[in-house]
Amino acid sequence: MPNEFAPEVLAAFAELERAGFVQGDATAQPLDAARADTRRFQAFLNGDPVPLREVEEVTIAGGLRLRLYHPDSPAPRPALLHVHGGGFAFGTIDTLDRWKREIARDAGVTVVGLEYALSPENTYPTALEQVLAALRWLREGAASYGIDSARLAVSGDSAGGNLALAALLRLRDAGEPLPRCGAIIYGMLSAEHDSPSHRAFGGGEYGLSTAKLDWFWSQYLGPTPREDSGAAPLRADLHGLPPLLLLAAALDPLLDDTLKLAPRLTEAGVPHTLRVIEGVHHGFIAWTRLLPQARAAREAVVESLRRHLG
Structure with missing residues (x-):
């Protein structure tokens, strides 16, 4: 299994080190301090805001806060709900702000972020x-946006x-309409950690x-096995899902989660495309300001959205 960072990644790491930005680590810091370090790290990666026609916030039933990134394309527009990472324990609605703006701009869709608990x-x-x-609000209450x-x-x-x-599976099991497509990016899909990656x-x-992953799972699951x-x-049973784009980082302990997902989708008859990006680490898609590999992954998402959403 190749295990070398791409030269661009090493250069980006050096830039971050010079600037004094580090990822928070809840296994070594108090959680509040780890979250604060991560917010600063993510803000550096976001950089200056990418211009868009409009960015607005909406609070829906239950007090859930959403942010809508609108591009310069005519309404009604397709929409992408993107759910940020962070081990279920880190991240805010500002996470991947740059990436969400770039997807909206390049794909001509409204990108929606959320402040989940x-x-x-x-x-x-x-x-x-x-x-x-x-997702239900986008299906039932977002026409006025x-x-x-x-x-x-x-x-x-x-x-x-x-x-x-997991949301796609819940919608399928409830007999509700499914989104036309999805993208699962270096997904944290299994709590089993005895794998080659x-x-x-x-x-x-x-x-x-x-x-870190073991800590994240323990915090997220609580009493759930x-x-x-x-x-x-x-x-889970994966039958009946819409077409999926799978993106993975080659230097990631979660790589095998994606590599195991692909044949299970094939077995279930779910159309999908798998791309493993060489020389990069977990979390790399946030680095579009610094890494050509991140920009290439972004373009794969844009192409998938154009193909399936029109």
Whole structure:
């Protein structure tokens, strides 16, 4: 298994080190301090805001806060709900702000972010229920915001990939209309950590570690068993899902979650495309300001949205 960072990644790491930005680590810091470090790190990656026609916020039933990124394209527009990562315990509505703006601009869709409830303060299934609430609002109540409820997509990265996939499964099981397509980006899909990618990349030298993932799962699940297929969707029946784009980082302990998901989708008859980006680490899609690999992954998402949403 190749284990070398791309030169551009090493240069970006050096830039971050010079600027004094580090990712928070709840296994080594108080949670509030770790979250504050992560917010500063993410703000640096976002940089100056990418211009859009309009960015507005909406609070829907239950007090769930959404942010709508509107591009310069005529309404009604397709919409993408993106669920941010952070191990269910980190991240805010500002996470991936740059990426969401770039997707809106390049794909001509309204991108929607949400401020879902974090663990350990809120355990499974609170965040999942909020993602479902956001999808249902987009389907039933967003027309006045220029959104075409018949042309929806959902995506998520890391823990957000878990929530996006689990939400699709919940909608399917409830017999509700599904989004037209989805993107699962280095999804945190299983709490089982005895895999080649965990053994190769889980020691911490590539950023995300098996120890951090174990902590994240413990905080998120609370009393829910780790093998519960609602919380760990890699264990679920995957039939009946819409077309999915799978993106993975080659230097990521979670790589095997995506590599295991692809053949299970094939077995279930779900159309999908798998791309593994070489030389990059978990979380790399936030680095579009610094990495050509992140920009290439962004373009893969844009192409998928154009193909499926029109």
